[in-house]
Amino acid sequence: MEPKGNVFATSNGIQSGRSLYYEGGNSDQLHTGERQFEDVSREDTIDDSSWEVRGERNENHGSADLDPLVQSIYTLQSAKEALEKEVLKFREVGTLDGAFKDLPADFTSNNLKLELKEAANREYTGTELEDLFRLKIEAEVEYLAISKTVQKLRVASVDRINLLQEKTTQASEQVLMLNMLENTKNKATILKKEAEKLVNSFEDVACADEKLKLEMGICKYTSCFLVQLVILVLVLGFFIFHISQNYAGVVPT
Known part of the structure; x- marks a missing residue:
């Protein structure tokens, strides 16, 4: 969080310098491009030393006032803040270079130096540190809650x-x-149809059997009738023949 304060202070210093220039309260002139970069390098050196001093003071203050959890979190984040400080320092150098190129020739760097020194000497109070750590802890707790919620959703x-x-x-x-x-x-439908066909065939067979029996009965009765008729004819023939012989033996006198 501290590097952001330096960037804010630098931008405020540039803006205040511009306002003083347009009001006409400055009497000094800007140096050449090389001198401007040297001033910026010196201010960066001051910023680095103030960073180290502030880091030591913040560590001493945190060890006395904050609980062990916050102190451990601060220790873990110190390396990350150092890297962010270096990155922002290079960004500040690029921003100041562009800002110096846009400034007029009669603008003095004294006010800018004063603003940078004030920003470098600025220290965070215990309340601000507590607020920062509280926000950090809240963010971590919120992250854990969101992670658990996402896991539950998964x-x-x-x-x-x-x-x-x-x-x-x-x-x-x-x-x-x-x-x-x-x-x-x-x-089942196919089997039912086949069964119906079998029943029909059985009925046809039964009808044929009955018809055959009827025909056989007719033939039997017909043959009996014929035999009786033949016997009757034979009997009648024999009787007639016998009568005819008796009639031929009687001679009239």
């Missing part, structure tokens, strides 16, 4: 996907059962 989504897969499997099984039932129904 678990819920996985469970829901598994449930959908189970439902899909059950639906597929039901479709297979319906297909099997449909096939069984078709087979």
